[in-house]
Amino acid sequence: MPTPSPARPSRRPGPAPHVPPLPVRDGLNPTRLVLPHDEATVAAHPTALGWLLARFPDDGPRLREKVAAGDVVTGDGTPVTATTPYEPRGFLYLHRDPPADEPTVEALADVRVLHRDDDLLVVDKPHLVATTPRGRWVTQTLLVHLRRTLDLPDLVPAHRLDRPTAGVLVLTVRPQVRGAYQTLFQERRATKVYEAVAPLPAPDDGFPRTVRSRIVKERGVVRAQEVPGEPNAESRIELVARDDPRGLGLYRLTPRTGKTHQLRLHLASLGLPILGDPFWPVLRDDTDDVGPDGVPLQLLARSLTFDDPLTGRPRTFTSGRRLAAWPSHG
Numbered sequence: 096m097p098t099p100s101p102a103r104p105s106r107r108p109g110p111a112p113h114v115p116p117l118p119v120r121d122g123l124n125p126t127r128l129v130l131p132h133d134e135a136t137v138a139a140h141p142t143a144l145g146w147l148l149a150r151f152p153d154d155g156p157r158l159r160e161k162v163a164a165g166d167v168v169t170g171d172g173t174p175v176t177a178t179t180p181y182e183p184r185g186f187l188y189l190h191r192d193p194p195a196d197e198p199t200v201e202a203l204a205d206v207r208v209l210h211r212d213d214d215l216l217v218v219d220k221p222h223l224v225a226t227t228p229r230g231r232w233v234t235q236t237l238l239v240h241l242r243r244t245l246d247l248p249d250l251v252p253a254h255r256l257d258r259p260t261a262g263v264l265v266l267t268v269r270p271q272v273r274g275a276y277q278t279l280f281q282e283r284r285a286t287k288v289y290e291a292v293a294p295l296p297a298p299d300d301g302f303p304r305t306v307r308s309r310i311v312k313e314r315g316v317v318r319a320q321e322v323p324g325e326p327n328a329e330s331r332i333e334l335v336a337r338d339d340p341r342g343l344g345l346y347r348l349t350p351r352t353g354k355t356h357q358l359r360l361h362l363a364s365l366g367l368p369i370l371g372d373p374f375w376p377v378l379r380d381d382t383d384d385v386g387p388d389g390v391p392l393q394l395l396a397r398s399l400t401f402d403d404p405l406t407g408r409p410r411t412f413t414s415g416r417r418l419a420a421w422p423s424h425g
Contacts, residue, residue: 114270115127115188116168116169116170116171116172116188117166117168117172117188117189117190118248119242119248119249120190121234121239121243122234122238122239122240122242122243122248123190123193123228123233123234123239124228125188125189125190126188126189126190126191127186127187127188128147128150128186128187128188128189129184129185129186130143130146130181130182130183130184130185130186130187131183132183132184137181137183140181141180141181142177142178142179142180142181143169143175143179143180143181143182143185143187144158144159144162144175144176144177144179145181146181147162147167147187157192161189161190162174162175162176162177166189166190167187167188167189168187168188168189169182169185169186169187169188170185170186170187170188175187193233193234194231194233197231197232197233197234197235198231198235199235200223200224200225200232200235200236202221202222202223202224203221203224203235203237203240205221206218206219206220206221206224206237206240206241207219207415209263209412209413209414209415210412211268212268213268213269214267214268214269214272214276214405215253215265215266215267215268215272215276216241216245216247216250216265216266216267216268217263217264217265217266217399217412218237218241218263218264218266219261219262219263219264219414219415219416220237220256220260220261220262220263220264220396221261221416222259222260222261222391222392223258223259223385223391224236224237224258225237225258226238226252226255226256226257226258226264227252232258237264238250238251238252238266241266247268249267249268249269249270250266250267250268251266251267251270251273252264252265252266252267253265253266253267253273253276253277253279253280254277254280254285254353255353256396257356259371259372259373259391259392259394260289260392260394260395260396261391261394261395261396261414261416262289262395262396262397262414262416263396263397263398263399263412263413263414264396265280265399265412272405275404275405276404278404279401279404280353283351283352283353284401284402285399285400285401286349286399286400286401287349287350287353287396287398287399288347288348288349288396288397288398288399288400289347289348289349289350289358289394289395289396289397290345290346290347290348290394290395290397290418290421291345291346291348291358291362291369291370291393291394291395291418292343292344292345292346292369292370292393292418292420292421293343293344293346293362293367293368293369293370293393294342294343294344294366294367294368295334295337295338295339295342295343295344296334296344296365296366296367297366300365302332302333302334303331303332303333303334304331304332305329305330305331305332306329306330306332306361306364306365307326307328307329308321308326308328308360308361308364309321309322309323309324309325309326309327309328310322310327310328310354310355310356310357310360312354312355312356317374317378318356318360318374318375318378319354319355319356319357319360320360321360321364327352327354328350328352328354328357328361329350329351329352330348330349330350330351330352330357330358330361331348331349331350331351332346332347332348332361332362332365333346333347333348333349334346335347336421338421343370343420343421344367345418345421346362346367347397348362356374358394359372359374359375359392359394360375362375363375363376369392369393369394370390370392370393370420371385371390371391371392371393371420372392372394373385373392390419390420391419393418393419393420393421395414395416395418396414397413397414398411398412398413398414399411399412400412
């Protein structure tokens, strides 16, 4: 009797992906601005352009150019003119100019494609490459780079991977499948395995071990912190190799949850901060995400395994990178 094909899992209905009225341009999404609805603002700005000029006074000439060219539109795609009325709670869309002084990220040349099909793009991200535009990193980010070089304007990450961390990252190619894969990660139905280089533990510290704590990340505060309360973060930590002359160990980390800075914080809480971490044990005053010894954070997303939400088949993707502080492994 032939083996039956795996049943196609049912997909929960959800809202259709939001489609901005402006397209991706040169790898960048349009910016969406929400018009305030408080009485003072509404009274002060009878037109949408007037509010824009007040909101961004240093960009006045450039904003007027964009409006004249029809490059600023309302939520329904109507071009904004000098007389377009101000609409409380309405939306304006425009493409903001990228910063002229953005540093070049040479590591983008080392992005490696592990898998590509009609739905997914899986890459092996280098250290010190931001996944998406944010802060000082806009065009020099993984997402913009891949959209440009692979001509995939609808590309969107399915999960998060911090700038200092290298390894496996999954992105969706088509908006129609985006929700299924993002939900997969949101519901923790993917198994992520990381590797890290950190100091060796004390002889009486038992490994493997599971660390549970409550982690919060406050807006405007650079690093997350552990606070009293019911645990919301859990990590399995294993010591898989030792380098006694250097006092270093290679650790396998399996997070059960996905809080910001979780693995870095959990190892630091054991007195084992990851090599190259500018956040722990002491927060350094720099912006390069490089530790005191000049190496990047020695944390690697080694593998990612999940049952595909569209086909039900198991999928595993593995990084081919090596951690610089443990070059014999990988």
